[in-house]
Amino acid sequence: MRTKITAITLAAALTLAIVAVSGQASAADCRVRIGLAPTAFGSALAATGSAEKRSQKNGARQTFTVEVDAAVPAGTVFAVFVNGTSLAGTITMAIPLGAVIAIGTLDLSNANGTALPTGVNPTCAVSSVLVSDGDGNILLSGSF
Secondary structure, eight states: OHHHHHHHHHHHHHHHHHHHHHHHGGGOOEEEEEEEEEOHHHHHTTOEEEEEEEEETTTTEEEEEEEEEESOOTTOEEEEEETTTEEEEEEEOBOOTTOSSEEEEEEEEOTTSOOOOTTTSSGGGOOEEEEEOTTOOEEEEEEO
16 A cells, blocks of 8 residues: 555656646747738838847746837837737837837846736747737737
8 A cells, every 4th residue: 555655646746847847848048039010000100010039047037029110109109919918018109319200119028027027928938919009900910
């Protein structure tokens, strides 16, 4: 009977170890940059953009960046969604001196001990990005 209990305990410990190791895979290192494709709505605003996800040191340092250019007034706010419905953050557009196209960046990092938003952590698990205006019109989208 004691041998059977030891075998069951060993099997349970092995199962927990496998689950723990597979859980670490989501925090693996990655670095991927994509271009974001404009929708018809985004094309009307001359919108272009890119997104980058990066994880180093097995998730200890993670960054997620989205850059957008568009022919919109300074102060226009766009929302960035990841994996369909998770709000990563917002971008407030600005027009540099002498420019006619507004630019904006969402730059998230856990480097200063700041927690990443739900859906962005771990960054390597981000599979899609959508940029939309305040009315829900999608300007840009892309997949990693």
